Amino acid sequence: MRNVLTIAGKELRSYFVSPMAYVILAFYLGICGLVFALSVSAPQAEADMAGMFHTMVFIALIITPVITMGLLSQEQATGSMELLMTNPVRDAEVVMGKYLGAMGLFVIVLIGTLEFPIMMSRYGEPDWNAILAGYIGVLLAGMAFMAIGLLASSITASQIAAAVIGYVILLFLWLIGWLAYAAGEQVGNVAQHVSILENFQDFAMGIIDSRPIIFFLSLTFFALFVAVRTIENRRTI
Numbered sequence: 001m002r003n004v005l006t007i008a009g010k011e012l013r014s015y016f017v018s019p020m021a022y023v024i025l026a027f028y029l030g031i032c033g034l035v036f037a038l039s040v041s042a043p044q045a046e047a048d049m050a051g052m053f054h055t056m057v058f059i060a061l062i063i064t065p066v067i068t069m070g071l072l073s074q075e076q077a078t079g080s081m082e083l084l085m086t087n088p089v090r091d092a093e094v095v096m097g098k099y100l101g102a103m104g105l106f107v108i109v110l111i112g113t114l115e116f117p118i119m120m121s122r123y124g125e126p127d128w129n130a131i132l133a134g135y136i137g138v139l140l141a142g143m144a145f146m147a148i149g150l151l152a153s154s155i156t157a158s159q160i161a162a163a164v165i166g167y168v169i170l171l172f173l174w175l176i177g178w179l180a181y182a183a184g185e186q187v188g189n190v191a192q193h194v195s196i197l198e199n200f201q202d203f204a205m206g207i208i209d210s211r212p213i214i215f216f217l218s219l220t221f222f223a224l225f226v227a228v229r230t231i232e233n234r235r236t237i
Contacts, residue, residue: 005097005100039052049134050206057196065149067146069152069159070159072150072231073159136203140212143216148170148219149162149166176194199215
């Protein structure tokens with residue numbers, strides 16, 4: 001556990017010694033702030049964050065490959081992966097440390113958005129249980145996004161290629177739910193069950209259900225497992 005936390009701390013600090021963390025924070029909070037301002041200024045606006053949570057999870061999808069593209073690909077490109085592997089640290093510890101470092105930045109971004117429900121509470125009476133459910137959904141989706149982005153970064157030594165692979169996988173899982181409306185019933189049911197958007201809907205509406213929780217956690221663990229196996233295979237080559 002000490003190795004994991006050491007790698008995670010190093011990764012998190014690296015975001016803030018470069019412009020990346022500040023650009024990510026400004027972009028995420030700026031877009032979400034604009035959507036929030038437009039939503040509360042609309043006629044007959046309600047103290048409801050369902051639309052806001054959809055925006056938050058979609059922007060999280062956009063920023064994830066940018067955050068994760070260099071986690072492992074940069075190590076491979078610079079040759080520092082070999083040096084890291086010579087230390088008494090396991091492949092799973094490297095992957096988990098990198099993952100927790102990226103998640104640390106994402107959690108900081110989410111904390112910055114707490115100003116929106118606080119501001120909303122000054123002018124209305126928001127449903128705090130629904131807001132909690134929405135934040136749980138965004139956090140779970142972010143965990144899955146980061147794991148997929150890390151997996152993409154483990155596949156290639158090119159950061160650009162890692163970002164492209166991450167976007168392709170995430171957008172596929174986001175858009176596949178549309179097949180439910182275009183394909184047959186059997187294919188549509190499968191598409192709904194593996195769609196990120198469809199699984200997030202309940203959280204946005206303030207509903208906490210076990211099925212989407214299991215989906216996001218399973219997706220996270222699967223992506224991390226494959227990333228570990230990818231690193232292990234590279235070590236044996």
